[in-house]
Amino acid sequence: MPRTNEIIFSIRRLYPAVDAVPHTQRFPVELHPGMTVLEGLLQIRESQDASLAWRFSCRMGVCGSCAMIVNGHPRLACNTQIQDVSREEVRLAPLANYPVIKDLVANLDTLFEQHAALAPYIARSDSAELIAPGGEFRQTPAQLTRFLQFSGCIKCGACMAACPTVASDTRFFGPMPLTAAHRYNADNRDDGFATRKRHMRQRHAAEHCHYAGECSRVCPKGVDPARALQLLRRELLLDWLGLRRRQALAMVQPASDDQPPSQRRVQTPPPFTVQR
Amino acid sequence: MNDHPAVEQRLGLVRWLTGHRHGIEGYLYICHRISGIVLLLFLSLHVLVTSSRLFGEETWQTLMSLTHSPALKFLEYLVFVAFAFHATNGVRLILIELGFAVGKAEHPVYPYRGSLHKQRPLMIVLMVVAAVLIVLGGFDALRLGR
Amino acid sequence: MHCGWAGNVTDNKIKYWALNVFCALVLAVLLGAHMGLMHLPGLLGQINPAWKDPLAWAHVSERGRSAAITGGYVLLLGLALFHGLYGVHTMFTEFFSGERAARRIAAGCWIAGIALFVIGAFSSVIFHISVPRT
Ligand code: HEM
Ligand code: SF4
Ligand code: FES
Numbered sequence: 001m002p003r004t005n006e007i008i009f010s011i012r013r014l015y016p017a018v019d020a021v022p023h024t025q026r027f028p029v030e031l032h033p034g035m036t037v038l039e040g041l042l043q044i045r046e047s048q049d050a051s052l053a054w055r056f057s058c059r060m061g062v063c064g065s066c067a068m069i070v071n072g073h074p075r076l077a078c079n080t081q082i083q084d085v086s087r088e089e090v091r092l093a094p095l096a097n098y099p100v101i102k103d104l105v106a107n108l109d110t111l112f113e114q115h116a117a118l119a120p121y122i123a124r125s126d127s128a129e130l131i132a133p134g135g136e137f138r139q140t141p142a143q144l145t146r147f148l149q150f151s152g153c154i155k156c157g158a159c160m161a162a163c164p165t166v167a168s169d170t171r172f173f174g175p176m177p178l179t180a181a182h183r184y185n186a187d188n189r190d191d192g193f194a195t196r197k198r199h200m201r202q203r204h205a206a207e208h209c210h211y212a213g214e215c216s217r218v219c220p221k222g223v224d225p226a227r228a229l230q231l232l233r234r235e236l237l238l239d240w241l242g243l244r245r246r247q248a249l250a251m252v253q254p255a256s257d258d259q260p261p262s263q264r265r266v267q268t269p270p271p272f273t274v275q276r
Numbered sequence: 277m278n279d280h281p282a283v284e285q286r287l288g289l290v291r292w293l294t295g296h297r298h299g300i301e302g303y304l305y306i307c308h309r310i311s312g313i314v315l316l317l318f319l320s321l322h323v324l325v326t327s328s329r330l331f332g333e334e335t336w337q338t339l340m341s342l343t344h345s346p347a348l349k350f351l352e353y354l355v356f357v358a359f360a361f362h363a364t365n366g367v368r369l370i371l372i373e374l375g376f377a378v379g380k381a382e383h384p385v386y387p388y389r390g391s392l393h394k395q396r397p398l399m400i401v402l403m404v405v406a407a408v409l410i411v412l413g414g415f416d417a418l419r420l421g422r
Numbered sequence: 423m424h425c426g427w428a429g430n431v432t433d434n435k436i437k438y439w440a441l442n443v444f445c446a447l448v449l450a451v452l453l454g455a456h457m458g459l460m461h462l463p464g465l466l467g468q469i470n471p472a473w474k475d476p477l478a479w480a481h482v483s484e485r486g487r488s489a490a491i492t493g494g495y496v497l498l499l500g501l502a503l504f505h506g507l508y509g510v511h512t513m514f515t516e517f518f519s520g521e522r523a524a525r526r527i528a529a530g531c532w533i534a535g536i537a538l539f540v541i542g543a544f545s546s547v548i549f550h551i552s553v554p555r556t
Contacts, residue, residue, distance in 0.1 A: 149381040164302065169516040186381070201436040208516060210308070211372050213301035213392050222388030227378045230391070234375030236436045309513065316506035323499065323538050327545030329486070330552075333479045340477055356461045363454060366446055373443065416464040 007031045007082060009040055011052065012093040013103050022100070025049075029090075031082060037070055037090060038077040041104075054104035061220060064154030067161070068104050069093040074158035076220045096161040108157055114173050115155070117199055118181040123192030138250040143188045146247075150183035150228045152221045159215035159225050171204040175215035175225035178206060182232040188247035197239070206233045301392060304399070308365050311358035318355045353417045360409035364402040371398065438508065445505040452498050483553045492550040499542045507531045 006028050014022035027048050029040045038056055045052050054077070055065040061079040070080055071091050082090055098106035124130060159175040160166050166174045181200055184190045200206055209229045216226040238244040298306070328335050343352065371377040377398050378391035459466060459476055467474035475481065485491045514527040 145383065146381055149384050152384050164305070165516060170519045172516070201434050203433075203435045203515060207435050207439045208512065209373075210305050211301060211369060212305040213299055216390050216392050217299050219388075222384030222386070222390065224381075224384075224388075224390035224392075227381065227391035227394075230372055230375045230378045231381070233373055233436070233439075237374070237440055240434060240436050240440065309509075312506065312509045315502075316510060319502055319506060320534075320538055323542040327541055329482055330545050330549055333483075336479055336482065352461075356457065359453070359457050363450055367450060370443055370446060412465060413461050416462045419464040 005031050007040070007087070008089045009044060010089055010091045011044075011103065012091075013052075014100050015053075015102050016100065029082075033083070035082050036078055037068075037075075037080045037082055037085070037092070038066055040082060040090065041077060041092075052104075053102040062154060064156035067095055067156035067158045067220075069096060069161065074161040074218045076156060076158070079220050095157050097163075097166050098157070098161070106157070111155075111157055111160060111174075111176065114177040115180055118173070118177050119192050119195050120177075120180040120184060121192075122184060122187060122190045123195055124189070125191040135251045137189045138252050139188060143247060146188075147183045147186040150179050150186070150223055150225075153179055153183070153219075153223045153225075154221055155180075156220065158218045158220060159223075162214040162218040164212050164214060165208050165210065169204060169208055172208050173199065173205045175209075175229065178209075178232055179223060179225040179228040182228040182235075185232065185235055188249050193235070193239070193244075197236070200232065201236050201240075206236055209233070299392070300399070304365055308362060308369070311362040311365075314355065314358040315362060318358075349417060353413060356413040356417075357410050360406050360413065364406040364409070368395065368398055368402050371395075442505055442508045445501045445508075449498075449501050449505060452494065453502065456498060486546075486549045486553040487555060489550065492546050495546045496543045499546075500539060503535045503539055507535045 009027045009029050010024050011027065012022050013019075013025050027044045029043055031040075038059060041052065041054055041056075054068065056078060057063040057065045059078045061076055064076075066077040066079075067074055068077055069075075069092065070077065071085050071089075074095060077092075092104060094100050094104045095106040095108075098108055098111070101107050153176060155176060157176060159179075163172075163175055165172050178200065181196050185193050185196065206229060209226070211226060211230070213226050216224045219225060235244055325339060328339055342348065368377065372391075372395055377395045379394035382390075459473060463474055463476055472481070508531075511527055511531045515524060518527065
């Protein structure tokens with residue numbers, strides 16, 4: 001039998017439609033080894049207070065909805081074991097730097113507006129190709145590595161709650177949206193740098209990062225937004241100096257059915273994709 | 277879009293300083309700002325004081341004799357400390373912000389090690405340089421305070 | 423809610439930032455020499471006795487007679503003012519948002535910068551011209 005004991009969850013509660021100021025409510029939670037903060041919250045909602053509000057969905061660090069401040073650090077509730085945080089008290093608050101909708105639910109509208117403004121998708125200028133694709137674009141493993149790390153972002157917003165510039169600059173784009181921008185800039189299939197540029201090189205964007213490094217410290221997915229921002233700034237500088245070069249992009253013609261198999265071009269998959 | 281009643285909780289100016297669990301780079305960032313402001317304030321004063329050399333040797337000597345008081349010597353030393361830190365940390369920031377010291381994108385393999393780890397040796401070396409400069413400056417200030 | 427990202431922002435602020443970093447690099451060399459000579463005289467005096475007492479009037483006027491040093495001072499002043507005020511400008515635009523605040527911050531920085539530059543450069547140049555030659 002696993003040893004069970006009790007731990008206190010101190011939760012900052014606020015329902016702006018009713019309360020003017022937040023208050024802290026303490027809930028005892030029965031602790032099992034390996035239990036996550038999210039499981040503690042579920043236990044409270046099932047057995048103590050059904051009105052407690054927070055976001056979650058996947059329960060496994062994939063969807064990015066459960067980020068909150070756990071004992072002072074922005075973390076994913078589902079990805080944080082209670083024993084790693086404290087033996088006595090788990091203090092929970094909504095993500096900092098964003099308005100509160102209710103209890104642990106922060107309003108992240110601005111985050112997603114900023115994200116959308118930076119065209120976070122592969123943007124291409126050859127519309128003919130988009131309508132009638134001539135083949136597939138080839139990407140070398142090295143080209144994939146240039147953005148793979150930054151594509152792991154789950155948009156949880158933990159980095160935005162940790163960043164001291166986001167805390168003081170209400171217009172700052174912040175680590176998550178700018179990392180998303182760099183993820184696409186660094187992709188050799190992308191043409192969107194010029195579109196994103198008008199936001200990326202304005203005052204409240206890349207320029208306001210001072211490398212405090214808090215974003216990379218709290219990111220639950222190892223995305224390293226602080227690195228992405230420096231690489232982004234370098235690209236912007238090279239672009240201004242007229243030295244930014246587009247990465248090579250090779251298109252592979254699709255094999256046609258009436259070619260004998262011996263004449264079809266065989267592609268070897270990069271070593272870290274699934275081998276069939 | 278914002279149709280929910282919501283309470284603003286941006287950390288803001290005061291909690292910019294206190295609201296975070298800073299790592300070492302976070303503290304360096306705050307120190308860099310403070311030392312930069314100290315240097316700028318000193319520079320303003322410095323420009324006004326040194327322009328007095330236009331009025332000839334006597335004015336200059338009077339002003340310089342004022343700076344011989346231990347308190348002013350100490351303040352002057354603090355400016356040197358701010359400079360030694362700001363310059364060495366500034367070199368690190370330049371290398372980082374131009375994308376040299378942060379390393380290339382790597383595969384996020386647990387346990388995650390990113391740009392913070394990449395630049396840390398550089399940080400340690402430069403902070404040792406700063407410490408050496410600060411100690412040397414301290415010796416010099418004491419020797420001259422005779 | 424501010425929507426700084428929603429507007430049609432076209433200015434290239436990266437070039438000012440690049441200028442700022444360039445200033446910092448040159449400052450590291452020039453100001454490094456300046457601070458070394460002024461704050462480590464006991465140490466550097468071991469190498470060259472002429473560096474023992476940089477604040478003595480004889481040395482001050484000697485430096486004033488040199489056109490190169492006077493030019494260096496003016497350059498150093500300009501770089502340091504641009505770099506320092508750019509930094510302060512960055513901080514203030516982070517702490518206070520809004521178009522009006524931005525205009526005021528910029529105006530304050532320009533006024534302070536021009537005033538200090540004029541005072542410093544003017545006194546250096548006049549000193550260079552007027553200091554007695556031996
Ligand atoms: C000795 C050479 C110097 C170097 C290498 C240097 C380097 C730097 C760098 C790289 C930054 C940008 C930091 C960031 O992005 O957060 C910076 C910021 C700053 N510097 Fe310097 N600097 C030097 C001298 C000075 C001097 C002489 C002053 C004062 C006049 C000064 C005042 C500032 C200020 C106020 C900031 C803004 C800090 C911030 O925004 O966080 N620096 N410095
Ligand atoms: S970069 Fe990391 S911390 Fe920031 S939103 Fe993405 S996953 Fe979350
Ligand atoms: S619930 Fe999906 S990341 Fe935590």
